Amino acid sequence: MTGASMNGTDHLSDKVQAKLRKLQALAERGEGGEKANAQRMLEKLLARHGLSLDDLADERGEIRWFPAANRFDRRLAAQIMAKIGNTDDPGIYTSKQRPKLVGVETTPAEAVEFGLHYDTLRKALAEHFGDAFSAFVQANRLFSSLPSDDQPAALSERDFRVMSMAAAVPITPINPRLEHAKEVPHA
Numbered sequence: 001m002t003g004a005s006m007n008g009t010d011h012l013s014d015k016v017q018a019k020l021r022k023l024q025a026l027a028e029r030g031e032g033g034e035k036a037n038a039q040r041m042l043e044k045l046l047a048r049h050g051l052s053l054d055d056l057a058d059e060r061g062e063i064r065w066f067p068a069a070n071r072f073d074r075r076l077a078a079q080i081m082a083k084i085g086n087t088d089d090p091g092i093y094t095s096k097q098r099p100k101l102v103g104v105e106t107t108p109a110e111a112v113e114f115g116l117h118y119d120t121l122r123k124a125l126a127e128h129f130g131d132a133f134s135a136f137v138q139a140n141r142l143f144s145s146l147p148s149d150d151q152p153a154a155l156s157e158r159d160f161r162v163m164s165m166a167a168a169v170p171i172t173p174i175n176p177r178l179e180h181a182k183e184v185p186h187a
Helices: 014-029 032-048 071-085 108-139 157-168
Strands: 062-067 092-095 098-106
Touching: 014 032, 014 108, 062 108, 071 092, 071 098, 071 108, 098 108, 108 157
Parallel strands: none
Antiparallel strands: 062 098, 092 098
8 A cells, every 4th residue: 555645634644544445445345244334434433533535535546566476466466457447448557667566556445455356366366376287287197107105195175176177177198209118128
């Protein structure tokens, strides 16, 4: 979150401003009881500081930078912004000076919502890619065929998920250049 000041909130600490913006985002975009609870908390906090919702209505878009280790992080950022902004053309930026960051053009309330989505979904996507790699290895049998001395471990929920994915992965055909002899003749 940037330290940009809000209209009537210049006197508030960054921590209080951030809390107000988070509550505003939840009150606007939350669901059910979460939304109602956030609205009540927002109204109390605004009253305590002598502010109104108009004081929070800073709708200027600003570019905010988030970590993006690879092209999938950048694509994920674009998808999240498309959802949050309900647009087919989200404002996404990259910079040669900041190669490991992605810039998103957001209002303060959108920045809070983007941050919540991005942090959670980025971790989930990395985990999913790990599962997909394991499924690819299993489907293509990219492991030793020698018997193992280890006792087979109980299958976890992740193991079942990977097995299910592996069943859907098409086996990649490889044309071998060398034939493997079963038995080596002695001279």
